[in-house]
Amino acid sequence: MKSNLATKLGVAAVTVLLLLYVVFVAGMAVSLFAGDLVAKIMGAALIVFPILAVVFVARELLFGLQTERLLKRLADAGELPEDDLPKRPSGRVVREAADEDFPRWKAEAEAAPGDWRTWMRLGLAYSASGDRKRARAALREGIRLEKTSPGARS
Secondary structure, eight states: OHHHHHHHHHHHHHHHHHHHHHHHHHHHHHHHTTSOHHHHHHHHHHHHHHHHHHHHHHHHHHHHHHHHHHHHHHHHTTOSOOOOSOBOTTSOBOHHHHHHHHHHHHHHHHHOTTOHHHHHHHHHHHHHTTOHHHHHHHHHHHHHHHHHSTTTTO
16 A cells, blocks of 8 residues: 555646746746747747647556456456565566466456456466456556446446
């Protein structure tokens, strides 16, 4: 619980810093519009890049919140995988053990491709195996399926 709180505080701090950055850069961008053509182009770029940063950060925050919500639902229902894989002294899962356990979760998702729960568990298995890109893709698929499933948001 403590690390979860620390993570949330870290995310909040970075988000606040991003907002301060956006306000600061927007002020600089507006002041550049009073200059010549090159300054105006630089001002436009200074407005576009912070907007993109806000969009990307908002997307990641939404992904994190949706993932956390669905994993909590799985935990509340007792449907999360057991956390019994061996761990390194750092607390990370031993990748070889995760790789051995992985086919079980992949087969489960292949057997029930329309069930968001199987995709969330597959995402956790990918993450434990160190494949973050596929983990995020599987978690996004689980989120998408949950949104379209009957009784979503229960």
